[in-house]
Amino acid sequence: MNTLSVGIVGLGQFGTHFVELFQKHPRVRRVALCDLDAGKRTEAARRFGVAETYDSLDAICASNLDALAIITQPWLHAPQAIQALRAGKHAYTAVPIISPKSGSGDEILDWCDRLITCCRATGQFYMMGETTYFRPETVMCRKRAADFGQFVFAESEYLHDTWLPACNLINVQMARTGWSEPEVLAAGGDIPMHYPTHSTSAPISIMGAHCVTVSAFGYALPSDLYFRKDSVTGNVFSHEVAMFRMSNGAIAQVTESRRNGHIGHEGVVRIIGTESSYEQDTTDEYAGRWITTTQATRVDPRSYRDPLPEALSSDLGGHGGSHAYLVDEFVSACTDARMPKINAWEAARYVAAGVTAHQSVMRDGELLQVPDWGDAPS
Numbered sequence: 001m002n003t004l005s006v007g008i009v010g011l012g013q014f015g016t017h018f019v020e021l022f023q024k025h026p027r028v029r030r031v032a033l034c035d036l037d038a039g040k041r042t043e044a045a046r047r048f049g050v051a052e053t054y055d056s057l058d059a060i061c062a063s064n065l066d067a068l069a070i071i072t073q074p075w076l077h078a079p080q081a082i083q084a085l086r087a088g089k090h091a092y093t094a095v096p097i098i099s100p101k102s103g104s105g106d107e108i109l110d111w112c113d114r115l116i117t118c119c120r121a122t123g124q125f126y127m128m129g130e131t132t133y134f135r136p137e138t139v140m141c142r143k144r145a146a147d148f149g150q151f152v153f154a155e156s157e158y159l160h161d162t163w164l165p166a167c168n169l170i171n172v173q174m175a176r177t178g179w180s181e182p183e184v185l186a187a188g189g190d191i192p193m194h195y196p197t198h199s200t201s202a203p204i205s206i207m208g209a210h211c212v213t214v215s216a217f218g219y220a221l222p223s224d225l226y227f228r229k230d231s232v233t234g235n236v237f238s239h240e241v242a243m244f245r246m247s248n249g250a251i252a253q254v255t256e257s258r259r260n261g262h263i264g265h266e267g268v269v270r271i272i273g274t275e276s277s278y279e280q281d282t283t284d285e286y287a288g289r290w291i292t293t294t295q296a297t298r299v300d301p302r303s304y305r306d307p308l309p310e311a312l313s314s315d316l317g318g319h320g321g322s323h324a325y326l327v328d329e330f331v332s333a334c335t336d337a338r339m340p341k342i343n344a345w346e347a348a349r350y351v352a353a354g355v356t357a358h359q360s361v362m363r364d365g366e367l368l369q370v371p372d373w374g375d376a377p378s
């Protein structure tokens with residue numbers, strides 16, 4: 001397959017950021033749009049000049065498109081990806097694989113298992129659109145893996161305060177559910193470690209190692225309005241910190257936080273190796289320090305980015321310029337008939353780490369084994 005036809009499913013706040021990137025990609029010959037909401041569908045079709053539209057996932061699955069990029073609400077991804085794969089399409093979803101409204105970790109692990117089984121059975125590709133994977137500092141640390149020597153310790157985080165002025169999560173939830181503010185508050189906050197991929201993807205992908213065991217703790221704000229026992233998930237923890245033993249013997253500390261007086265940060269904080277280390281500036285996404293036993297040197301990790309097709313390189317999109325790389329990786333993998341880098345097996349590692357961390361939080365830090373589905377078939 002030299003070129004790809006792609007349908008973008010979900011034209012909400014996030015999905016619309018990806019339409020032009022797919023349109024511009026030189027290996028994409030046709031783009032279609034799909035949303036249940038007629039207003040969003042019509043507006044996006046007009047804005048991006050797309051004639052081919054669908055009003056449901058069922059309808060777009062019946063088309064002859066090669067691939068679907070599914071950027072719907074986080075509790076829908078896994079079943080929708082499986083529907084697309086079974087319809088003979090390659091499937092991309094936004095993160096995570098799934099975060100069910102019920103807050104059931106067992107349900108998440110079950111969907112990881114079903115997704116991997118479906119990829120095996122259909123031979124179609126699944127890719128999860130994890131933005132941290134293509135942030136420049138993650139890319140740089142992966143490329144300079146040998147310079148670290150042996151990996152000793154990795155620290156990563158996703159700090160996103162619920163009421164962050166730049167992106168208030170109550171408003172986001174109102175947009176995703178159609179609920180009023182009191183309804184969103186009554187339902188309560190999601191489990192932080194059930195949306196763990198912005199943090200867990202960094203140590204796992206940089207070290208090329210997976211999480212084996214975990215001990216984790218949670219912080220509960222007394223009388224929290226949002227993270228409460230009488231919420232849908234019953235989760236009181238707004239800030240969860242996990243310590244993982246990795247398959248390479250290193251330690252990874254991962255923080256998922258929805259309560260913090262911080263401007264917000266996602267991804268690498270620090271990587272320590274026996275030969276050198278890296279520390280990210282958590283308030284400047286393009287600044288960090290490469291450190292050895294004799295010196296600390298300021299680096300701009302953007303210089304480690306890979307080349308992109310020219311049409312995509314002038315505007316890389318958000319989240320550290322990762323959007324263009326996500327689109328290029330999905331399109332290239334499908335057209336070259338190779339497994340995407342953030343495939344179902346890799347994505348399950350990011351997700352299962354968070355699920356098990358929350359289980360440990362609920363058992364006051366008990367050491368637990370992280371399930372693993374192994375490496376993706378090549």
Ligand SMILES: NC(=O)c1ccc[n+]([C@@H]2O[C@H](COP(=O)([O-])OP(=O)(O)OC[C@H]3O[C@@H](n4cnc5c(N)ncnc54)[C@H](O)[C@@H]3O)[C@@H](O)[C@H]2O)c1
Nearest residue numbers: 010012013014015035036057071072073074094095131176
């Ligand atoms: N850094 C990141 O990776 C990042 C950042 C923001 C959002 N996201 C992810 O992006 C996803 C979308 O977020 P959003 O804020 O745009 O949500 P949104 O609610 O604004 O948009 C989702 C859209 O999907 C549509 N949809 C749902 N089911 C459908 C179906 N069966 N067929 C067609 N359309 C359907 C809805 O009508 C809606 O318009 C979420 O899963 C979120 O986790 C990721």
